[in-house]
Amino acid sequence: MRTKIRYYFHIFAPANSSNIVFMKEIRILDKKFREFLTEKAIQQRIEELARQMNNDLAEKEVVFLGILNGAFLFAADLFRRIDFPARISFVKLASYQGTSSSGLIKELIGWNEDIKNKTIVVVEDIVDTGNTLERIVDELVIRKAAEVRIAAMLYKPAAYTKDIALDYIGFEIPNDFVVGYGLDYDGFGRNLPSVYTLIK
Numbered sequence: 001m002r003t004k005i006r007y008y009f010h011i012f013a014p015a016n017s018s019n020i021v022f023m024k025e026i027r028i029l030d031k032k033f034r035e036f037l038t039e040k041a042i043q044q045r046i047e048e049l050a051r052q053m054n055n056d057l058a059e060k061e062v063v064f065l066g067i068l069n070g071a072f073l074f075a076a077d078l079f080r081r082i083d084f085p086a087r088i089s090f091v092k093l094a095s096y097q098g099t100s101s102s103g104l105i106k107e108l109i110g111w112n113e114d115i116k117n118k119t120i121v122v123v124e125d126i127v128d129t130g131n132t133l134e135r136i137v138d139e140l141v142i143r144k145a146a147e148v149r150i151a152a153m154l155y156k157p158a159a160y161t162k163d164i165a166l167d168y169i170g171f172e173i174p175n176d177f178v179v180g181y182g183l184d185y186d187g188f189g190r191n192l193p194s195v196y197t198l199i200k
Contacts, residue, residue: 026196028185033178033196037171042153042181042195043077045170049151050081052168053121058084060119060147067136068092069190070125073182074153074170078123089113093132115140119147121168125182126154128175130162137164154178154195173197 024035064082066075068090079088089112120140127133133150140148151168158175179185180192189196 024194024196025199026189026192028179028188031185032199033180033185033189034199035194036173036178036197037181037195039181039193042170042193046074046077046153047081049168049170050078053078053151054081054083057086057119057121057149061117062086062119062121063113063115064088064121064123065113065115065136065140066090066123067125067132070182070184071123071153073190074125075123078151087113091136093135116144117146119149120145121149121151124150124152126156126178127152127166128156128159130160130164133164134162153181154183 026033026035062084064075064079064086066072066088069092072090075088075090079086122133122136122140124133127150137148137150149167150164152166153170155166155169155172156175157172174197177185177198178195179189179198180195182190183195184190
């Protein structure tokens, strides 16, 4: 059976107002989502993060480490804006099933880069509990990275349970399930240019 993603718009017209606001909503499988962060807002914020990194890291030997699958779009858009010599690699770990974290971290793809004495920028799509992040940072410490910095497109402070500092944060968001811009619901929705939140 072929799965369809349906797009439709809701019009909200506040009382005594001539302003009409278009709210984009979509359906993925059995759930509805409402646009939360627009493509324009996301790209503007990535531009700001890249500018900050270009100032902070230009004199360092840097390897960007994207966390698959979710961070592939964020990592690509960010890395294109980096104007100093750097490398990028990816590792794949998984902890999500459906719309909630399983709490279990399983490494699926090994580490290929020599990171000893290098500055590593971990590029995450979303940080919620911090379980995946802690697993990655522990591995980087074991492999003798000189410095580890964390870049997260989305951060859920209400869900975060770790003490690892986040150096570059795109957006702080509520502890709700989101999809789009690399994030998925059961494998679908990663290609959406905006971020959508679940309509409960």
